[in-house]
Amino acid sequence: MRSKISSFIMIPSFLSVVIFIFYVFLVSYNHISYLVHPITIFFFIIITILLCVLESINHLIFIRKLQFLSKEERKKIFEENEGNYFYRLYRFMFFDSKKIYHDDVKKIDHGFDGIIELDNKLPMWWIHLFYLTIVFSAIYFFSYLLIDFSNPYKEYDIAYKNQLKEIEIFEKNTPQVTIENASFRENLINKGKILFEENCATCHNSDGSGNIGPNLTDDYWINAKEKDLFKNIFYIIWNGSDNNPTMRAFGQSGEIKGNDIEKISSYVYFINKKFKKSLKGKAPQGRKITEWSKI
Template sequence: MNAKSDQDLLLDHNYDGIQEYDNPLPGWWSGLFVGTIVFSVLYLLYHHSGVEGRSIYDEYEREAAEVFEKRFAELGELSPDKETILKYANDPKWLAVGEAVFKANCVSCHGDGGLGNVGPNLTDDYWKNVESVEDIAKVIANGAAGGAMPAWKNRLSHPNQIVLTAAYVASLRGKGGGGGKPPEGREIPPW
């Protein structure tokens, strides 16, 4: 206890016999509190003032693009042939890249998990433009049905994305549990 007695520290008021000490918040605590407010203002000004490249979305996109580039450098230039597509269709690490492309660009027409919407069901054994697995990459690159299925070769930032997306589409076959849009086209043998 310091020089003051307990009695000196007591505040005057008294609620049903309950009294309290005059204990101010410690300086470091108030300092921290004010600091967070100052930080939030600076943060808001820096990240949300609309300057290009400073929002967390822009930062995310930049970092994601860097990661993409690094990962693609690891792969080299993939060729859209049967062996390559089937190899990556069984490689969970790279399938995630195809899945991300699919979710961002294809789900609107092909439905969640490729079950079909405007575009055909990609999980069944019936295909309109595909006879063998490498045709998937061709359809993705060049489109089909006069643009009803858009061509993606100039829209995706890296050619490997087409191969990895084709691998993801190939991997969807048989995963629909028989649900989704009714079959279109003819039945083709397994990949």
């Protein structure tokens, strides 16, 4: 007797479902790469082709066998195998195949209202979907209870760690700017402003006009370590102030990376050039450096 659905439809569909499930559920665990590998897909195709060959051999054997069966048996088999695969698949999924050929459907008599109800069997797709939901819920129930699979907190942890690793790799591969190659760049000003507000505004005020720390928008400087204004700003953010540990060494301690110090320095340089005359702030500290006040 032949199976209702041909194996060369059954097995690839089954494999597709398995691959789909793996892909959906395991992709966050990074185990997926070997499944969507070209070699896997190649095997998938080869298996399907082999199954097709097997199927046609089966068919030949089946035809040979038919010759040895009685007329009755042959008729029955022909009825069940009527139409092509897809028609049979359709019949199998949506109807109870026995119901079509044998008129022995149970009838339920309601009695009191005279209505007779046909006790049809549920279609195959419905029953299988129902079983699938049971299997699905069991898998999820136990995985939630016992293991980390599909646990959102664990998934978050893994994603978080992966991201940190990516950042680490990125930072290793992109060398940070140092005082030697740092320079004022206009396109960094906006990013520098954000970083300045996060890291420096508590002591220097968000516009740089000074608070605990000195006014950064005037021509007076306590610390003049470099010849160039931009480099001087970079130097102080990197090394901190020798006279006053309140201005700490953001760069040396690793608190702020070179690239970000370049951004902040660009912002400080920019506000020093721009607001010098107009902005009222903390009274000047240090000495006036006239070369730096030229615009």
